[in-house]
Structures are given as structure tokens and as C-alpha cells.
Amino acid sequence: MILYGGILILAAAFAADLLTGSSGIPPSDVWKALAGGEVPEQTRLIVTDIRLCKTLTALLSGTAVSVSGLLMQTLFRNPLAGPYVLGISSGASLGAALCVLGISSSFIAGDSFIGNMGIAGAAWTGAAIILGIIMAAGRKIGDITVILILGMMLGAGIDAAVQILQYLSDEQSLKTYIVWTMGSLGNVSGLQLLILAAAVLAGLMLAAFSCKSLNLLPAGEEYAVSAGTDIGRTRTLVFISTVLLSGTATAFCGPLGFIGLAVPHIVRLVTGTADHRILVPGTALCGGIIMICCDMVTKLTAVPVNAVTSLIGIPVVIRVVIKYRKYA
Amino acid sequence: MLEIDDISIGYGKRPVLCHITAKARPGEVTALFGKNGSGKSTLLKSVASLVKPVSGTIRICGRTSDSLSRKEAARTVSFTGTEKIRIPGLECRDLVAMGRAPWTDWTGRLRAHDRKIIGRALELAGMSDFASVPSDSVSDGEMQKILIARALAQDTPVMLLDEPTAFLDVPGKYQIFGILRKLADKERKTIVVATHDIGYAMAYADNIWLIDNGRVTCMAVSDPETLPRIRAAFNPGQDAASLSGPPVHTEDTEAGTRTEG
Numbered sequence: 001m002i003l004y005g006g007i008l009i010l011a012a013a014f015a016a017d018l019l020t021g022s023s024g025i026p027p028s029d030v031w032k033a034l035a036g037g038e039v040p041e042q043t044r045l046i047v048t049d050i051r052l053c054k055t056l057t058a059l060l061s062g063t064a065v066s067v068s069g070l071l072m073q074t075l076f077r078n079p080l081a082g083p084y085v086l087g088i089s090s091g092a093s094l095g096a097a098l099c100v101l102g103i104s105s106s107f108i109a110g111d112s113f114i115g116n117m118g119i120a121g122a123a124w125t126g127a128a129i130i131l132g133i134i135m136a137a138g139r140k141i142g143d144i145t146v147i148l149i150l151g152m153m154l155g156a157g158i159d160a161a162v163q164i165l166q167y168l169s170d171e172q173s174l175k176t177y178i179v180w181t182m183g184s185l186g187n188v189s190g191l192q193l194l195i196l197a198a199a200v201l202a203g204l205m206l207a208a209f210s211c212k213s214l215n216l217l218p219a220g221e222e223y224a225v226s227a228g229t230d231i232g233r234t235r236t237l238v239f240i241s242t243v244l245l246s247g248t249a250t251a252f253c254g255p256l257g258f259i260g261l262a263v264p265h266i267v268r269l270v271t272g273t274a275d276h277r278i279l280v281p282g283t284a285l286c287g288g289i290i291m292i293c294c295d296m297v298t299k300l301t302a303v304p305v306n307a308v309t310s311l312i313g314i315p316v317v318i319r320v321v322i323k324y325r326k327y328a
Numbered sequence: 329m330l331e332i333d334d335i336s337i338g339y340g341k342r343p344v345l346c347h348i349t350a351k352a353r354p355g356e357v358t359a360l361f362g363k364n365g366s367g368k369s370t371l372l373k374s375v376a377s378l379v380k381p382v383s384g385t386i387r388i389c390g391r392t393s394d395s396l397s398r399k400e401a402a403r404t405v406s407f408t409g410t411e412k413i414r415i416p417g418l419e420c421r422d423l424v425a426m427g428r429a430p431w432t433d434w435t436g437r438l439r440a441h442d443r444k445i446i447g448r449a450l451e452l453a454g455m456s457d458f459a460s461v462p463s464d465s466v467s468d469g470e471m472q473k474i475l476i477a478r479a480l481a482q483d484t485p486v487m488l489l490d491e492p493t494a495f496l497d498v499p500g501k502y503q504i505f506g507i508l509r510k511l512a513d514k515e516r517k518t519i520v521v522a523t524h525d526i527g528y529a530m531a532y533a534d535n536i537w538l539i540d541n542g543r544v545t546c547m548a549v550s551d552p553e554t555l556p557r558i559r560a561a562f563n564p565g566q567d568a569a570s571l572s573g574p575p576v577h578t579e580d581t582e583a584g585t586r587t588e589g
Contacts, residue, residue, distance in 0.1 A: 212436035216426055218415045226376050227429040227482065228402030274417035277435065323416075 002271055003278070006285040010059075013292045017055045020296045021046070050186070055292060057188040060200045061256060062263075062291025063284045064249040065089075067207055068242045069260025070267075070283045074214045074276065075135075075238050078144040079320050082261030083246035085148065086134055087155030088127045089260075092250035094158045095126025100177050101169040116192050116252075120199070123251030128243045130154055135235065184254055185295050185305055192252045199248035206241035207280050210234055214276040256291070257306050258313020263287045265320050329353055330375065330486050330518050335384025337367065337374045343382055344370045348544045350537050352520050354485065357512045359529035360522040361558060362539030368522040369410070371539070372488045375520070376407035389485055402430035406479035408489045413471065414464045420474050421459040424449055427481030446481050452515075453477035453507055469500035476507060480515075487511070489521040493528065501525055505532040526558060 018034070019027050025043055032039045033047035069082035076086075083089045099122040133154065138147050166174055179187070188196065207214075213234040216224040225231055249256060267282040268274070294308040330352040338344040344367035352358045362368045373379040375386055377393055386393040388404050396404060406427070413423070427449065428442045438446070450456045453473045458466060466474065472492050479487050489508070493501040505525075509532045511517045520537070523529050529536070530549055538545045540561040547554040 209434075212429065212432070212434060215436055216429055218418070219413050219423070219426060220409065220411045222373070222378055222407065222409050222411065223413075223426070225378055225398075226402060226405070226407040227426060228399045229429070230398060268417050272417060274415055274422070 003281060003285070006282065006289070010285055010289050010292075013289050013296075014055055014059065017058065017292045017296050017299075018047070018051050020299050021051055022299070049190075053188060053190060053193055054186050054295060056193055057185045057196065057253060058291040058295040059288040060193070060196050061185065061249040061253045062259060062287040062289070062294075064196075064200045064203065064245040064287075065256050065260040066263035066283045066287025066290075067204060067280060068245040068249075069262075070264040070276075070279060071207060071210075071214070071238050071242050071245075072260070073264055074217055075235070076138055076144060076147055077218060077220075078148060079265070079323075080148055080261065080317070081144075081151075082258070083127075083242065083250075084255060084257050084260055085155075086151030087130050087153075087158065088134070088151075088242065088246050089250050089255040089257075090155035090158040090162075091126035091128075091130030092123035092247045093126065093255050094162055095122035095124070095247075096251050097162045097165055097177060098122055098126075101165050101173045113191060116189075116195055120195055120248055120251045124243050124247040126158075127247035127250070128239070130158070131239060131242055135239065185291075185298070188252050196248050196252055199244045203241045203245035203248075204280070204284060206237045206244075210237045210241070211276040211280060214238075214280075215274070218274065254306065257310045258317065259287060259291065259294075259309045261320075262313035262316035263290060265316055266290075329387075329389060330520065331387040332375070333385045333387065335374065335386060336382040337370050337379065338382055339370070339379065345539065345542055345544065348384070350544055350546050352486075352518050352535065354516045354518050355512050356518065356534040357508050357532060358518075358520045358535040358537055359526075359533040360520055360537045360539070361524075361526060361529070361561075362522075363562070366539040367542075368539060369490050371544075372407065372490050372520065372522055375486075376405050376488050377401045378407065399430055402482070402484075404484050405486045405488060406482040406484040408475045408479050408487075408492060410490050410494060412468070412495075413475070416462075416464050418463045419459065420455065420461050420463050420466065421446060421450070423463045423474055424455075424459075424477045424481050427478040427483075430482065445483060449477040449480035452480055452511065454503070468495040469497070469503070472496065472500070472504060473507065476504070480511070485516075486518045487520075489519070491522055491524065493523060493525050501528050505529070508532065526562075530555065 019030055023046055025046060029039050029043050030047050033044045065083055072081040072083060072086060073079055096119050099119045134147060134151055137150055141147060166177060213224065213229045216227050216229050221231055246260065263286050264279065264283050267279055267286050271278055271282055273279065290312065294305055294312065297308045298305050332348055332350045335348050336343050336346040348371065360368050360371065370379055374381045377396070393401065415423070424446050425438060428438060428446065429436065432438060432442065450459055453476050455470070455473050455477055458470060458474065463474065476492065493504050496504065505528045508519050508521060512519050533549055536547045536549060536554055536558065538547065538558060538561055545557070547557065
């Protein structure tokens with residue numbers, strides 16, 4: 001029931017986002033442009049090439065970072081885990097930064113398949129390295145607080161490295177990168193959208209395939225293994241899924257703060273369940289809805305999307321910290 | 329039936345216990361005693377296939393443990409550890425349902441048969457009234473019974489429990505040992521429980537595995553030599569009556585069926 005409600009809300013938010021914009025296109029023209037009706041060419045371009053592309057990007061990136069946050073929280077058994085907090089987004093950022101700042105702008109600006117896959121691949125590599133370090137440390141140390149601090153320190157270290165790269169880069173590359181770090185849903189091309197969609201689909205399928213194991217992990221690895229879980233395979237699936245989801249979203253939209261951390265908690269609160277067969281689709285839906293709403297706010301106020309996601313996410317984080325203090 | 333044949337166990341290349349041979353039968357409760365760090369948990373985890381033995385053979389229901397697939401092992405042995413479990417959003421029934429994981433398909437969907445077993449497991453553990461209670465709101469004693477119900481729902485002939493009474497008060501310890509006794513008697517489970525509650529174990533168990541100085545000695549509770557040997561192992565200068573727990577050989581009110589050997 002909640003799932004159907006979520007789909008309806010998503011459809012409404014999607015439609016509202018398509019209707020929102022500074023050019024004042026009437027809803028009937030938006031519909032005509034989408035349905036292939038008679039509208040001025042400029043209107044068609046705004047609706048299909050800009051608004052639709054941006055709304056789809058918001059949906060996919062919101063879904064991606066939210067589900068990767070859920071996977072991290074379950075894998076590390078830590079309610080404050082998420083791709084942003086654990087430094088995975090920073091790792092993806094470093095990979096993308098090396099690509100954006102290190103490779104000639106013509107390579108990036110050309111919107112070639114190879115160029116875009118280069119950025120995505122660099123972000124996947126960066127995310128994979130950081131996630132690998134965090135997972136290895138998690139197995140060795142076991143203390144969730146230490147893992148969180150380690151993730152934050154890695155993120156801070158990477159940010160410092162990126163600042164050095166910025167200092168050394170030319171003006172044009174620097175400008176491209178600064179805009180990217182603010183989080184941008186509007187600079188994603190059709191080709192990038194396709195790559196993002198494929199990566200999100202693959203990541204979601206892996207997450208869906210891991211649901212049974214994810215349901216057992218919160219009780220501890222020993223319980224999960226004694227109940228027949230192949231823990232190595234589960235870690236691998238979650239690893240690949242997280243890298244694909246958060247790496248690709250970060251590569252094309254920039255680091256999207258707090259959404260990955262906050263959305264799974266919102267879904268737990270609404271559904272009142274810890275069952276990942278509900279949490280995974282619920283988080284995917286809710287992440288998409290919230291990011292589309294964030295996109296509407298950015299259209300109306302012209303503030304960077306990262307500022308909006310932080311404003312939404314921080315109260316949730318505070319609530320989580322207060323709620324979980326009894327488990328500390 | 330659980331048969332441990334000359335195994336050495338440990339982590340990596342560091343052996344904790346060497347050349348252990350022991351046997352536990354269906355319908356019997358075996359208490360595993362030993363000082364902290366003596367290897368009780370490692371021994372249980374080795375039997376549960378969570379830690380690979382360095383050498384030797386473990387036979388469970390006639391099959392060697394290394395010949396069992398992960399799923400087969402999960403359908404043969406259940407393990408209840410010492411970790412406190414507190415999962416927000418999870419009802420006690422859901423926690424017990426985790427025990428059905430080895431029997432469900434890849435989605436983890438529960439069928440009517442699974443739900444029936446979960447209900448019975450809750451009933452046997454005396455926790456039916458807690459089925460819909462959030463698992464993060466129950467006491468330590470109630471959680472321990474829920475975890476026993478989870479192990480019961482796993483429907484394995486062998487049940488291993490690592491210090492299930494560690495955080496419980498006196499009535500809680502009575503209840504847990506009473507439940508284990510009942511499961512052995514009525515369900516014919518092979519139960520091995522690691523514990524420091526020697527008095528309770530002597531009242532409810534059939535056999536003792538005593539870990540002392542890196543060796544495991546198997547004894548019957550009914551053997552008059554058992555208690556002096558335990559006393560000698562743990563506290564040579566102390567009287568047997570001062571060991572923790574209720575008076576030894578008290579009548580089990582909950583299990584009802586226990587008879588002195």
C-alpha cells in the first residue's frame with residue numbers, strides 16, 4: 001500500500017518538476033512537447049532536452065545515493081553510514097577530479113562515450129578504493145565509531161588532495177570542477193543519462209538480489225553465516241552495487257550530501273520495517289522523490305542542489321543521533 | 329548426534345585447544361565449562377563451521393562438517409552467540425523468522441509452513457506474547473529467549489549456545505536452563521551450552537565438557553567425581569557448595585522430566 005502511494009507521489013513530483021521552470025511554459029505546452037504535439041521548437045527543446053533530462057537525472061541520482069546509503073548502513077551496521085559520510089563520494093570525487101582537472105577539457109566537453117565512461121570509470125575506481133579500505137578496516141577493527149571517523153578522515157584527506165589539484169589546474173578546468181562540486185543535475189547530457197540509468201539499474205538489481213542476506217546482517221555476521229549466508233558473496237555484491245550507484249551519481253552530478261544517509265531513515269520511519277525487501281524499493285522511490293523535490297527548490301531559488309540536500313538531511317541526521325544514543 | 333574426533337582449534341596458526349575428542353547425543357544437554365579465554369566460544373564456533381578446525385574431524389548427524397554445504401550446515405547446526413542484538417523496526421517475530429533463512433528461497437519469503445514453525449518456536453520458548461513486540465524494547469532475558477526461539481525456528485538437530493545466561497538474573501537463568509532441558513527432552517535436540525553458571529548446569533545438564541589447561545574432559549553430571557574435578561579446575565581452595573548458582577541437584581520445576589542419574 002505504502003509502495004503504491006510512493007509511486008503516486010513520485011509521479012506527481014515528476015510531473016510538478018517538469019512544469020517548474022523559469023521560462024513560464026504553460027502546462028498544456030509541456031504536455032504537447034512531451035507527447036509530440038505542435039509547439040515552438042524552443043519550447044520542445046526546453047521541455048525534452050533540459051527539463052525532462054534534469055528530472056530523470058534527479059530521479060536516478062536520488063535513487064542511487066539513497067540505496068547505496070542503505071547498503072552501507074546495513075553492511076556496517078551503522079545508522080550514520082552513507083556514501084558521503086564514509087568518504088566514498090569523496091573517493092569518487094577524486095577520481096572524477098583527476099579526470100576533469102587532469103585531462104584536457106576538449107576530451108570532457110566533447111560528450112563522447114569514451115570521455116563519459118572515463119569520468120564514470122575514474123569515479124568508480126575512486127569509490128572502490130575508499131570503500132575497499134573502509135570494508136577492510138571494518139573487518140579488522142569492528143568498532144563502528146572508528147570506521148565512521150576513518151571514513152571522515154579519508155574524506156578530509158581526499159578533499160585536501162582535490163584542493164591541491166585545483167590549485168595546480170587551469171582556469172577553465174577549475175571552473176568546470178567548482179560547478180560540479182556544488183552538485184548539478186542540469187549539466188548531465190543524454191549520453192551521461194544513459195550511462196547513469198544503466199549503472200543505477202545494475203546497482204539496484206544487485207541490491208535486490210542481496211535482500212535476503214541484508215536482512216540477516218543486522219543480527220551480526222556470525223548469525224548471518226550460521227543461518228547459511230555466504231558472507232563473502234554478500235560483501236562483493238554490496239561492494240559492486242555501492243560503487244556503481246554512488247560512483248556514477250557522483251561522477252555526473254557531483255557529491256550529493258546527506259541524501260544517502262537521511263533517506264533510508266525516512267523510509268524506515270514511514271514503513272516501520274527493517275525488511276530490505278521493502279526498504280530497497282522504498283528507499284529507491286523515496287530517494288528519487290526527495291531529489292526531484294530538491295531539484296524543484298533549486299529551480300525556484302537558484303541555490304546549488306547540495307545546499308538543499310544538506311538542509312533536508314541534517315535534521316534527519318540529528319534525529320538519528322538522538323534516537324540511536326541508547327545503542328551506543 | 330555430535331562427534332568431535334581429535335580436533336585442534338584456533339585462529340590462524342595459533343591453536344587454542346588441541347586433540348579434543350567429545351560426543352553429545354540427542355536428548356541430552358551438555359554444559360561446556362572453562363575459564364575466560366579457555367576456548368569455549370572457539371570450540372562452539374568450530375562445531376558451527378564459523379571457525380575452521382586446524383585438524384581433526386567433526387561429525388554431525390553422521391556427516392563430517394566439512395562435507396556439508398553452507399545451507400546443509402545451517403540446516404543441521406544452530407548457533408546462538410553472546411552478541412546483544414538490538415534492531416530497530418524489527419519485531420520479535422521477525423527476529424525469530426531469521427532462523428528460517430536456510431529453508432526459504434532466495435527472496436527469503438516465508439510460507440505458511442514457516443510461519444507455523446515460527447509460532448511453535450515462540451511458544452516453546454515461552455515468548456508467544458512477545459511476537460509483535462519491537463525487538464529493541466525487550467529485556468536481556470527476554471531477548472535471550474527470543475534468540476533461543478530463533479535457533480528453534482532454524483529447526484536443526486544440534487543447538488549450540490554460547491553463554492546464554494551471561495546477563496540474566498536468577499529467575500532468568502532458571503528459565504533459560506529450564507527451556508533447554510525441555511527442548512532436549514521433548515524435541516530430542518542435541519544441546520551444547522557454554523556457561524559459567526556451574527550450579528545451574530549441574531542441575532539441568534546431563535554431561536559436562538570441562539576445558540582445563542588446554543584439554544577437554546568429558547564427564548557425566550551423575551558421576552560423583554564430576555563436581556570435585558570441576559572444583560579442582562576452577563578454584564582448588566574453595567568448597568563445591570560455594571560455586572555459583574542454585575544448590576546442586578535441585579529439582580527442576582520447569583522441565584519436570586529431569587531425573588537424577
